[in-house]
Amino acid sequence: MNVHDESNWASKVERLEVSDELAHAGFNIAGKRVAGAQQGFGKLWQRRYSIDLGTTVTPEQVVADWKQRFATYWPDGATFHVALTGLQPGTVSPIAIASGAPGLTVSTGILVLYMDDISFTFMCPEGHMFAGWITFGAEEDAIGATVADVKILIRTSDPIYELGWPVMKGKEDAFWSATLVNLAKDHGITDVPVEETTSCVDRKRLWHNWTNVRHNSGLRSAWHTATTPFRSLRT
Amino acid sequence: MPTPVATMWVRHPRPQVAVIDIGGEVTSHCEQVLMGAYEDASTAGTKGIVLNFDGLDYMNSGGIGMLVTLLVRANRNKQKLAACGLTPHYRQIFELTRLDEAITLHDDETAAVAAL
Numbered sequence: 001m002n003v004h005d006e007s008n009w010a011s012k013v014e015r016l017e018v019s020d021e022l023a024h025a026g027f028n029i030a031g032k033r034v035a036g037a038q039q040g041f042g043k044l045w046q047r048r049y050s051i052d053l054g055t056t057v058t059p060e061q062v063v064a065d066w067k068q069r070f071a072t073y074w075p076d077g078a079t080f081h082v083a084l085t086g087l088q089p090g091t092v093s094p095i096a097i098a099s100g101a102p103g104l105t106v107s108t109g110i111l112v113l114y115m116d117d118i119s120f121t122f123m124c125p126e127g128h129m130f131a132g133w134i135t136f137g138a139e140e141d142a143i144g145a146t147v148a149d150v151k152i153l154i155r156t157s158d159p160i161y162e163l164g165w166p167v168m169k170g171k172e173d174a175f176w177s178a179t180l181v182n183l184a185k186d187h188g189i190t191d192v193p194v195e196e197t198t199s200c201v202d203r204k205r206l207w208h209n210w211t212n213v214r215h216n217s218g219l220r221s222a223w224h225t226a227t228t229p230f231r232s233l234r235t
Numbered sequence: 236m237p238t239p240v241a242t243m244w245v246r247h248p249r250p251q252v253a254v255i256d257i258g259g260e261v262t263s264h265c266e267q268v269l270m271g272a273y274e275d276a277s278t279a280g281t282k283g284i285v286l287n288f289d290g291l292d293y294m295n296s297g298g299i300g301m302l303v304t305l306l307v308r309a310n311r312n313k314q315k316l317a318a319c320g321l322t323p324h325y326r327q328i329f330e331l332t333r334l335d336e337a338i339t340l341h342d343d344e345t346a347a348v349a350a351l
Contacts, residue, residue, distance in 0.1 A: 006324050008295070009324075009328055009331075010331060011327070011331075012327040012328075012330055012331045013331065033333075034331070034332070034333065035333070036303070036332050036333045036334065037303045038303065038306065038333065038334070038336065038337045039333055039336075044303075044307060046304075113296055113331070113332070114295060114296035116295065119295070119296070119297075121296035123332065133296060133299070133300055133332075135296055135297065135300070151263075151297075151300075153300045153303060153304075201303075201304055201307055202307040202310075202311075204310075204311075
């Protein structure tokens with residue numbers, strides 16, 4: 001996969017489709033559109049988590065492993081469903097995250113928007129906690145060490161998630177730090193700190209997008225869970 | 236891996252409208268170049284800016300993110316953004332990422348300038 005290849009990008013889709021094998025987990029994303037930062041609601045944040053992996057592994061090796069074992073680097077309490085075909089540009093993958101409320105798992109997902117040898121990017125669907133992009137990559141720094149990072153450009157999707165941002169921000173910090181630590185461990189590197197930077201790109205909230213709340217994955221997951229017994233009776 | 240090179244040149248084809256000619260490889264590495272060009276384009280009274288992608292060789296997802304940052308700055312200054320010169324492939328990327336809902340797409344520069 002060359003960094004200049006047009007096939008690094010996902011093909012255009014109007015609505016997301018989930019493969020049959022993952023349909024049970026993708027009920028909240030099938031038929032949804034993707035949502036960029038301008039389709040979200042809250043303030044626009046640019047965040048970066050990075051970890052120094054030293055000189056024993058190249059950026060290309062790290063990213064190849066990251067693509068192949070993406071789900072295994074996630075911390076407990078979160079599930080990333082990958083189709084048998086693996087991650088490719090255009091792949092739609094459901095995700096499930098423990099909400100913190102007993103018995104409630106929030107179901108949403110991602111679209112693999114872009115992929116090259118040193119980075120890959122996910123785009124959020126409508127209803128996800130966030131609207132925007134998240135890029136995973138690795139680069140050599142000035143002294144030749146490989147630095148892996150997670151770069152995020154997001155707004156919260158709707159007013160409910162915006163209210164929860166102070167809590168979600170802390171959970172994001174813990175989540176991506178743990179992911180990077182797991183990535184480092186898999187390459188034999190331990191006891192390396194994760195660095196985090198955050199900047200607010202736009203303090204303005206996009207009030208015209210408040211109706212995104214109708215797609216809210218938390219509310220829809222709660223409804224799905226509550227109505228599960230009735231669906232079972234009908235089948 | 237060498238740092239991608241992007242070129243950005245600013246023109247003012249008519250009062251209150253600027254054109255940024257974008258060439259080379261647009262990635263997150265060229266943020267300073269793009270923001271510098273935006274500053275040059277945003278002379279007093281600029282109401283609209285056309286991003287002319289005729290010379291674009293390549294853009295990755297970092298480049299798309301950078302355009303969102305540019306869009307925020309333009310919105311803050313009450314400026315409209317338009318784009319032209321995109322190949323069918325990159326036009327589709329704008330549509331896929333829904334950037335086309337905020338940056339209007341045009342077939343050529345004349346149409347883009349006229350629309351602002």
